[in-house]
Amino acid sequence: xxxxxxxxxxxxxxxxxxxxxxxxxxxxxxxxxxxxxxxxxxxxxxxxxxxxxxxxxxxxxxxxxxxxxxxxxxxxxxxxxxxxxxxxxxxxxxxxxxxxxxxxxxxxxxxxxxxxxxxxxxxxxxxxxxxxxxxxxxxxxxxxxxxxxxxxxxxxxxxxxxxxxxxxxxxxxxxxxxxxxxxxxxxxxxxxx
Numbered sequence: 290x291x292x293x294x295x296x297x298x299x300x301x302x303x304x305x306x307x308x309x310x311x312x313x314x315x316x317x318x319x320x321x322x323x324x325x326x327x328x329x330x331x332x333x334x335x336x337x338x339x340x341x342x343x344x345x346x347x348x349x350x351x352x353x354x355x356x357x358x359x360x361x362x363x364x365x366x367x368x369x370x371x372x373x374x375x376x377x378x379x380x381x382x383x384x385x386x387x388x389x390x391x392x393x394x395x396x397x398x399x400x401x402x403x404x405x406x407x408x409x410x411x412x413x414x415x416x417x418x419x420x421x422x423x424x425x426x427x428x429x430x431x432x433x434x435x436x437x438x439x440x441x442x443x444x445x446x447x448x449x450x451x452x453x454x455x456x457x458x459x460x461x462x463x464x465x466x467x468x469x470x471x472x473x474x475x476x477x478x479x480x481x482x
Contacts, residue, residue: 329442336438340392347386357382367420367467369413377406381421388428400425416474423470427462430455 380403
């Protein structure tokens with residue numbers, strides 16, 4: 290349906306450009322947009338490849354294990370009933386670490402793995418999965434790589450100057466989301482579900 294709608298919009302645009310005598314402007318705009326899209330895609334791919342490599346090095350050097358140890362009190366507080374060192378615990382820690390580095394694409398498979406590990410029909414299954422979704426949606430980002438890549442592709446001289454604002458807003462949004470999740474599940478009386 291969306292494809293048909295886009296084709297109709299393009300046909301109407303071309304018809305109006307012929308009618309108004311602006312066919313050259315439309316052709317120039319199409320080629321310029323394609324060039325901008327390609328440049329943006331290459332910039333984002335390069336930044337994601339760089340940070341994906343950094344994440345791989347961090348994983349092989351056991352830095353992610355240290356980050357997981359640092360996150361342990363927070364993870365154990367937010368996720369009820371999971372054991373330290375379990376598959377769910379490790380997947381959650383890796384997912385949060387990838388999100389903190391702004392690696393949404395790398396965090397997605399880790400989040401799926403964490404949800405599968407959390408789906409064990411325990412007392413807190415639904416609550417923990419909801420908490421993970423909230424944390425992923427409003428994730429705290431220390432390094433907003435995708436946004437910085439977009440800023441860089443548009444000529445920003447300082448693409449990472451947004452870091453303080455990103456950290457502040459993400460801390461507020463994660464805190465609000467976690468508080469609301471706890472409030473919603475504390476109202477339910479059927480064993481935390």
